[in-house]
Ligand SMILES: Nc1nc2c(ncn2[C@@H]2O[C@H](COP(=O)(O)OP(=O)(O)OP(=O)(O)O)[C@@H](O)[C@H]2O)c(=O)[nH]1
């Protein structure tokens with residue numbers, strides 16, 4: 001039996017809607033989560049994007065492993081054959097870098113227009129990505145820089161608006177959501193760890209237990225220090241509950257509460273800066 005339940009729902013529909021939106025833009029910004037670059041990266045975006053330039057933002061770099069951030073960025077940029085930026089959206093400068101990169105990526109489009117004798121126009125861009133990776137944050141930060149809302153345009157449904165970021169860039173104000181439907185349970189588990197899968201789809205004790213197994217393997221010293229364990233002690237939901245005094249009547253460990261705390265502190269980056277996967281594990285290096 002699988003532990004994490006995907007809801008296939010309207011995948012085909014979601015894909016079709018995404019494709020329609022992508023038709024409207026010149027440069028595509030795909031946001032992925034730096035803690036799980038492989039699992040949050042949509043391998044078939046290239047098919048959806050066609051020849052359009054694409055910029056990947058490997059986001060939440062403030063809560064992921066700095067060493068692995070660099071290695072992953074190189075690997076993905078090579079594999080996806082596109083530009084990638086390591087971002088932390090609370091960093092104002094990162095937004096300026098994103099803006100310059102979009103301008104750079106639109107040069108071809110502008111040159112082609114010029115060759116056809118057409119006037120230059122602002123580059124149209126949109127943000128896509130799996131749930132919770134930081135799509136809305138990216139849009140909000142870019143829009144804060146915006147001069148004016150340009151309003152709905154022909155060919156665009158009324159719910160969608162183009163926002164003018166500067167003279168050169170217009171951004172679609174709603175993101176494209178990549179449906180996270182997969183049949184790989186380990187990928188599903190990692191998406192659940194970073195809160196990219198609805199809580200109804202999994203049992204938090206199962207996810208916390210698997211997360212601890214990964215952290216025990218990859219970041220043992222960091223979690224020992226954080227929870228106050230010795231190097232010969234087992235670190236599990238139960239032992240953490242007992243150590244922290246998160247217990248129920250009868251001195252039973254409160255595994256439910258402990259699991260939820262483990263997951264939320266991990267997600268906030270309080271335990272440490274962790275990345276749950278390496279390119280080697282996927283034979284990308
Ligand atoms: N630590 C950290 N948190 C971030 C960063 N960017 C976004 N977040 C947080 O991640 C959470 C999700 O961000 P959103 O921008 O809402 O993500 P989204 O992709 O729009 O999510 P959905 O709309 O649910 O698909 C929020 O709590 C953000 O504050 C980042 O660079 N670092």
Ligand SMILES: [Mg+2]
Nearest residue numbers: 135136137175
């Ligand atoms: Mg959002």
